[in-house]
Amino acid sequence: MKQNNQMIESRLKRAVDAAVPNILPELLLNIEKKEVLKMNDDHTREEVATKEKKTNPRRWFRTVAPIAAALVLVFGVWFGTANYRTDAVVAFDVNPSIELSVNRAEKVLKVNSQNQDAYEVVGSMDLKGVDLDVAVNALIGSMVQKGYISEMNNSILITVNSNDAEKDEQLQERLSANISSLLKGLSIDGAILTQSAHGSDDDLAEKYGITSGKATLIEQIAGQDPTLEYQDLVGLSINDLNLLIESRQIEQVRVKTSGQASEKDYIGIEQAKEIALAHAKVAMTDVRKMEIEFDSDKGHMIYEIEFYANGFEYEYEIDAKNGRILEFEKDNDDDYKKPEASIPAPSQETSRETSRAHTSTTQQAATTTTKAATSERLSAAGARSLVLNNFGGMIEKIEYSYNESEPLYKGEAVKPGSRVVFELNAITHRFKKWDVSNDNDWNKWAHAVPHMITMDQAAKSVISKSGQDNTFVQKIEFNWDNEEPLYQGEAFYRGHKISFEIKAYGGGFYKWDLDGGDETWAEKYYNV
Structure with a gap:
């Protein structure tokens, strides 16, 4: 029975095995795969979790923030330092000397x-x-407004100093062009000098209280012309230095120039020559040789004039601003040879004819001389010069009074503590009247004199504006006013009369009235 039961179980097992496939190995394999997948998944989750932990913004910020702050601090300090660090120094010299430090x-x-x-x-x-x-x-603009830059004083020195030579040159060119354009808009033809200050002597600049740029320019001028002393040039304006460069033809290797320095602040070569000849009582036709040079003497601009005439050598130093004679020397001309004529002794008849001819020639010469004496007149510029040479100070007013037999220049001049009322004969060049009295009017405008143009400069401006070389400034007067001192007067040329007012600060015209159909010049002033 027991055996039968075992046989039945065995058969049932075989039947089940036959009916149901053996999927256990496959199940086990699947289970293993799932375990692996699970393990991988768990591992992946752990990695993701780890990454999430690592990429947590708060943790990242806490880590990076100190580094970023340090970088911001470093770059901020660098940027701030760069903005407050001097990258270049640009100096401007006219007579005012100003330096600008820029980043x-x-x-x-x-x-x-x-x-x-x-x-x-x-x-x-x-x-x-x-x-x-x-x-x-x-x-x-401020320099122009205050009269430091004008038609009379038009030179500007620009000096750039940095560690970049190429940048220096570019900045010089740009500033020169900009300033030139600005001045043209203000009706001023500027003369602009540009340079780099590399190698300048800062000790000299500090000693004399000038910019390194002006010191550099003076070093070059004095270095190339040994007759000019450094200390004598320090007090000159840039326009004066520029005039010396042009007059003495000093080569400036390190300086670039544009425009021409104005001479309108000075009496000019022609008037200086006229003053010297009038003082020496020499006609230009008698001059054998003449040399005129623009020069500087102890900080003042002068004309040095040397000429030879009638067996003498003359040397003059004339103040370029007011025409005053500062020094005068007259010596024998060792090279002068008096003309000699070898004429055979004439016969008696020839002698009579020669005598008659000589008498006739002498009479003609006398007549010609008389006509010349009555036709030639001392110029207005010459009259002003004679007054200043004898008195000094400044002329307050002067007027030409027409009289065919005795034409006179009448006027007044002032200086500290004194006033002179004068009358000057235009034919003999002698003073008919010279009354000096105590007077303190000079004190009213003494502080302004260095900043004003002179009466001679005002008169030259009138002649220049008229466009006629023979324009005669018949009268001119200085009118003091705290805010707007003026030169006013009248001038004439053929067929015209001019009434003018000129600003003493800067020389600009305040009034210019031109009337045609006026024959005063032809009647009275044609020979002055």
Whole structure:
């Protein structure tokens, strides 16, 4: 029975095995795969979780923030330092001397006024943080407004100093062009000098209270002309230095120039020559040789004149501004040879004819001389010069009074503590009247004299504006006013009369009235 039961179980097992496939190995394999997948999945989740933990923004920020802050601090300090660090120094010299320190963005960091004139130009302007071009326009405009730059004084020196030579040159060219354009808009033809200050002697600049740019220019002038002393050139304006460069033909290797320095602030070579000849009582036709040179003597511009006439050598130093004779020498001309004529002794008849001819010639010469004496007149410029040479100070007014037999220049001049009332004969060049009295009017405008044009310069402006070389300034008078001192008067040329008023500060015309159909010049002033 027991055996039968075992047989039945065995058969049932075989039947089940046959009916149901053996999937256990496959199940086990699947289970293993699932376990592996589960393990991989768990591992992946752990990695993701780990990454999530690692990429947590808070943790990242806490890690990176200190580094970023350090970088910001470093770059901030660097950027801030660069903006407040001087990248270039640009100096402007006219007579006011001003230096601008700028950063690499060409923003002004510092304004350095080198002299009292510079302080007046800068005034209350706050230029820190301003663009360089804007600051330059403001300073040049102020110089023009205050009379430091004008038709009489038109030279400007620009000096750039940085560690980049190429940048120096580019900045010089740009500023020169901008300033030239600005001045043209103000009816001034500028003479602009540009240079780099590399190698300049800063000790000399500091000693004399000038910019390194002006020191560099003076070093070059004095170095090439040993007759000029450094200390004598320090007090000259840039326009004066520019005139010396042009007059003496000094080559400036390191300086670039554009435009021509104005001589309108001075009496001019022709008037200086006329003053010397009038003083020596020599006609130009008798002069054998003449040399005239623009020069500087202890900070003042002068004309040096040397000429030979009638067996003598003459040397003059004449103040270029007012025509005053500063020095005069007259010596024998060792090279002079008096003309000799070898004439055979005439016969008696020839002698009579010669005598008659000589008498006739002498009478004609006398007549010619008389006509010349009555027709030639001392010029207005010559009259002003004679007054200043005898009195000094400045002429307050002078007027030509027409009289065929005795034409006179009448007027008044003033100086500290004194006034003179004069009458000067235009034919004999002698003073008919010379009354000196105590007077303190000079004190009213003494402070302004260095900043005003002279009466001679005002008269030259009238002649220049008229366009006629023979224009005669018949009268001119200085009229003092605290705000707007003027020169006013009248002038004549053929067929015209001019009434004028000129600003003593800068020389600009305040009034210019031109009337045609006036024959006064032809009747009275044609021979002056």
